[in-house]
Amino acid sequence: MFAGSTYKRLNVSALLFLVFLLTLAGCSNAPAGNQGPVSEISGNSSNQQEDNTNSEKPADQTKTAARGGVLKIISGPMPRALGHPADIISRTETLLSAPAVETLGRYTETGDVAPHLAESWEEDQAAKTITLKLRTGIEFHDGTPFNAEAVKWNLDQYRIAKKPVFNETDTHSIEVIDEHTVQITLADWNVSMINVIAVVPMTSQAAFETQGKDAVNLSPVGTGPFIMEEWKQGQFISFKKNENYWQEGLPKLDGIQFDFIEEPMTAEAAMQKGDYDILLEPSASTVKNLAGQFDILKLENGIGSAGVHLAFNTVDLDSPYRDIKVRQAVGHAIDIKAIINTIYGETVVQTNQWAASNAWTYNPDVKGLEYNSEKAKALLKEAGYEDGFTTVMTYAQSEADTQMMTAVQSYLADVGIKLKLNPVDGAKFTSIRGPDGGWDGIIKLTSKMDTEVPTVLNIMLGSKGFMYKSIEPPKALDDLLEQAATAKNLDELKNYTHQLQKMITDEQQLTVNLFISSMPIVKTNNVQGTGLNQTHAAYWSPETATR
Template identity: 35%
Template sequence: MKRRNVNFVLFIITMIIFVLTACSDDSSTEVVEGGEENKEQGVTETSENDKYGGTVKVRIAQQPRSFGFPPAIANNPTPSIPVALPALETLGRFDQDGNVQPWLARDWDMDDEAETVTVYLEEGIKFHDGTDFNSEAVKWVFDQIIDTHPSLSAIDSVEIIDDHTLVFHFEEYISGAHINMFTIVPIGSPTAYEELGEEGNWNHPVGTGPFKFDSMENNHYIKFVRNDDYWIDGLPYLDSFEFRIIPNETTAINTFLANEVDIALHLGANSIAELNTSSDILVVDPTTSIGLRGIGIIPNTSDPDSPLADIRVRKAISHAIDREQLAESIFHGYATASNQLTLPNSWSYNPDLDPFEYNPEKAKELLAEAGYPDGFQTTIYTQNVRSFLMQAVQGYLAEVGIEVEVDVVEQARFMSMIYEEGWDGFTEFIYYSAGDELGTLLRPFFGPSPVLWGNIIGIPENVVDLVVNFDLEMEENNRQRLAHELQSAVMEEHHLFTPLFITQEPYLKYNYVHDDGYYTLRADFFTPEKLWIDK
């Protein structure tokens, strides 16, 4: 039976809304929403010549650890690749249906019996430093990555056949082998790496992309200029492209309204919902379900004396949080409450999992069974952008006797905690919605060689086995069965983390911006070479 008497939580939410809306501009009158607004307006009335020139500035919330060094980007792709994309390209790209299509690779052949993928590269392409894009460069990049990346470690070796043909040999051929190979490994110039060194290459991309790296100021801006020798004739359209790094959401909104950025990404749904805009501002909804940000909390279960080592406590925490209320109050419906790692329309979604409905009485019963009838104290570590959400979670857990301290940490410390340092209590857990590549999604967290979160908490053996078996299975029906078993093992048998929701937050742009491609292919991947503006 649900109980809605959670005054503390609603007080927190109300105060958050008050603070954010107090900063919005009441002077303008019209909100323009557009789930299909990525379809350019007036393209048929614009000549090709009129598309050339100008600069677009995009607000992002944080600077990635690297946007130039391919191994670092591949190991942390979601925040890094979108920033690297103007300069660094990949062998393939997602299309609007979530399928991988050729890009720098013109084609490939996958042979599961021979455990190989043969890749045929586009010809006549140059890196920004004037050196050739060829098999040797691609092999060099993958040789730096395959021993360190959990989703690519199944690659045993890369063989050069000729200047534009390579064969990837696998120790074990995995069904989604091509997905990460072609979409999260940016191809950079080996010569530039030799000249710059790893430290110099870390934030100085030298690739084949439509824009060349120009300059940056750490945590302030990253600027690219047009590559006049781009390998696709007639592109890009813009003269330059710039990311503006603005962590504070209120500052980001005000910067956008002052027309100092043209596109504003990574804004909270509340800020967008409460923002009164004029008719030249578009609120653009995602049109993809792939790569959307999932948010949850994950406990450190490695200490056997911790309450969080008891699965009953972990499940109690899930029952104590009203996801539906949070999705509506904080995300204004721009989030789907979640009990697993994929959305309900996904091929790998398991419809039989416990929904972990909001039930504080059941939560108290589970806590009492585990020996904590009066609750306990713990900590949730989070970053500033999600502190308001964790404060609401704090309120719900207080209702069942769990006293939580919300510790807001800087990005550098947070990354250190989840990569190597560890934490007491919980951290925020960020993942990205998958289609049929569930194994690819889970390997960095719960696979054989986890690099994020899972390398700290320790992963049950049957979860690791299911990740591996899912990746090795080729038959589609068996893959779906294994996907369901994997989600069941993660969420019900071990309850390794508490999922909250998968967000579908829109972004803002001015109506003079066209063909940006954001949230049409995969989350905040975009199409910088096609982007153009009215002048």
């Protein structure tokens, strides 16, 4: 079936960005939060509606937006790689490579993937094949053709990089059928695989072979609307307009520049001064301070966002958290709404499971745990901990997380649990939650809040996963994860996903689910058509942006 197939593809995410999420969890200033179609909390300018919920207008529908000019963007963390398909992994790298590097498909607002550099694709479940039909007449920035050979090379680069999905084990072959047709044969049918393939970055093989991987990661050669102009390490990355871009009449801007300002107060002051058009990954306090002067774009469909949970050491035979009543007691003891209102405000939204409330992965039958300190005390008494106990909380050190964990510490103290805080640096936290790591007590768990819930759960909570190894998954969870892996269509996948949501929260209480990030972005209200936070946290459409 070609794009626009016989069944509607719900929201099945690309595991490509599982690794991006993990990077995001360690380095992003953004807390976790909202879902639904994107809204803006607009400033108090005269041309904004009073309800402050305007969606960003497409550039071609914005009468006041002027063409040309250079879009100036503040980015906090600096990317590592922008030009090799297997190396672009973080949200920052994806956002900053987008002016130069494009993909076969793009996310829609509903979380589907639709063709972009590909003209269409056909999936044959019986033959286990995905056939890509490519657009014609497209060139990379170095003048080499975008064709089937180029696509095969890029997909092979990703395939041999030992990614969790779309690797040498789960694919049988990638073949060039003709100049504009590529066919992928899978080892086993995977209803989600097209969503991984569709977002593999497409870059020039010739540039890679003549310059080497390190060079193209610093100077990406793609098919995008802008061409890399300069990368001054630690300071800025600039792009100039691609005069030969394949979409007629685009791009609308003359250039894009990203400046790296990691200190939140400095970035906030630069926006207020009028030096920049967009601020990526603002802190919660910056969002609060700038909301009255600028538009705040929130990712409300949850696709590509980050979910924040608390997870327990259940491997240690002496751990009190092996008892589900103790895990439930922790959940009942914490007033999550109060924490959100005090620390994060509108940049996050509460959730009781591993999904955004308007996503098809969300199970409305999940009850979750309401704040009830008396219930928490009763559960602790039933579990034999009437006098409480001492435990520890491990998390990656940041100002917002320390504020949150201090609040959690206070709530747990009210029910008799003495919580010691253990903030660690990002590298150590990555090691603790990794395959050779472990922790005592409780850990902050950050998950990819996307639509491939079974795969994410398998990696993070399942016995075959490679993260959070101090969690001992119940056999029932492993069994259900194995069943979910056999899903042949999206109805089956949805059914298994809903069962998993119920099991994780209501039946096993493996995690206390706190909130989801809205990945807020600050922008001036004259900037339109960017597509930022409209389809996915890591994707946008720089070719249609105006200022």
